[in-house]
Amino acid sequence: MKNQIAKIKEELGTKLSTVSAADGLAVIESSFKKTMKELFTDMKALVPEDKREAGQLINELKNEFEAKFKAMRAELASGAKTEVTLDLSIASPEFVRGKIHPLIRVGKMMEDVYKEMGFSIAYGPEVENDKHNYEMLNMPYYHPARDMQDTFYLEYPNVLLRSHTSCVQIRYMLAHKPPFMIISPGVVYRVDEIDMQHTPCFYQVEGLVVGEGINLANLKWAMTESAKRIFGDSLQVRFSPCYYPYTEPSAAVDMSCIMCGGKGCRTCKGTGWMRVAGAGMVHPNVFEGVGYSRETQGFAFGWGLNRLPMLYFKIAEMRKLFENEISLWEQL
Numbered sequence: 113m114k115n116q117i118a119k120i121k122e123e124l125g126t127k128l129s130t131v132s133a134a135d136g137l138a139v140i141e142s143s144f145k146k147t148m149k150e151l152f153t154d155m156k157a158l159v160p161e162d163k164r165e166a167g168q169l170i171n172e173l174k175n176e177f178e179a180k181f182k183a184m185r186a187e188l189a190s191g192a193k194t195e196v197t198l199d200l201s202i203a204s205p206e207f208v209r210g211k212i213h214p215l216i217r218v219g220k221m222m223e224d225v226y227k228e229m230g231f232s233i234a235y236g237p238e239v240e241n242d243k244h245n246y247e248m249l250n251m252p253y254y255h256p257a258r259d260m261q262d263t264f265y266l267e268y269p270n271v272l273l274r275s276h277t278s279c280v281q282i283r284y285m286l287a288h289k290p291p292f293m294i295i296s297p298g299v300v301y302r303v304d305e306i307d308m309q310h311t312p313c314f315y316q317v318e319g320l321v322v323g324e325g326i327n328l329a330n331l332k333w334a335m336t337e338s339a340k341r342i343f344g345d346s347l348q349v350r351f352s353p354c355y356y357p358y359t360e361p362s363a364a365v366d367m368s369c370i371m372c373g374g375k376g377c378r379t380c381k382g383t384g385w386m387r388v389a390g391a392g393m394v395h396p397n398v399f400e401g402v403g404y405s406r407e408t409q410g411f412a413f414g415w416g417l418n419r420l421p422m423l424y425f426k427i428a429e430m431r432k433l434f435e436n437e438i439s440l441w442e443q444l
């Protein structure tokens with residue numbers, strides 16, 4: 113945002129240096145107001161540390177140019193500046209500012225919520241190996257659960273695009289000792305046909321909490337609380353038994369459908385619920401594989417991030433998130 117503000121400042125300076133009539137100045141002033149409004153909107157989506165700095169810069173920009181406009185208005189009214197260098201009363205081309213993508217906006221919201229709850233953020237590579245993506249998550253090469261998460265290979269059978277962010281759990285545990293609470297947002301890949309709910313590349317936010325006494329109630333609270341902080345207190349979160357090789361017990365996590373308030377609609381296929389995450393207590397085999405004791409306690413979860421901006425902004429089809437449909441973006 114710093115660069116953007118510097119650019120705006122430079123462009124405005126150039127425009128102002130050539131203005132010679134009050135109506136030309138008015139055009140610049142009104143486009144400046146619009147730009148300021150957009151900057152303030154964009155600022156709201158930043159993380160708190162960046163927000164503070166951006167807010168200061170935006171205010172400085174605002175004060176500086178408002179003072180300049182005032183001085184120029186007085187100068188033009190007094191007739192002091194009469195030399196015409198450029199006719200700025202001709203309408204200037206509309207300046208269209210881009211926006212932060214809904215996926216990134218909701219991803220940042222998630223990061224902020226988890227940071228508030230005391231989690232740190234860890235990242236892992238998108239090009240992974242079989243060991244981290246499957247093997248050490250209790251999915252040996254013959255395991256049928258691999259079929260549900262088929263991915264793309266750069267070099268068969270070992271180098272692949274990660275099919276989930278769960279591999280960051282392994283990388284993190286190999287490098288750290290408990291206790292810790294982390295989330296790991298990122299892109300994942302799967303051999304999925306494109307339809308209303310699926311795209312071959314999508315976003316997840318993984319979570320991993322390991323420490324003495326960590327239990328299923330902690331997992332339920334952490335996931336419910338984070339979802340409510342984003343979608344509001346009326347949201348309901350439902351856990352039901354499910355199977356993942358790397359957790360035991362495992363849960364499927366559903367959110368009450370935001371589109372219809374849980375009544376049942378096309379998006380939730382009439383059920384009133386939307387599957388948004390998988391979760392569970394980390395399997396002892398996984399702990400053992402990273403060199404921890406089998407008695408270690410911890411939970412893990414993985415949010416399918418694409419679903420969340422769909423619900424937050426009420427977008428019915430996932431592929432819309434990847435299409436450059438300007439009319440849609442303008443409404444968000």
Ligand code: DAH
Nearest residue numbers: 276359390391392412413414
């Ligand atoms: N990796 C799962 C998926 O991509 C989601 C998931 C399920 C993550 C259970 C977890 C977990 O950490 O414990 O569908």
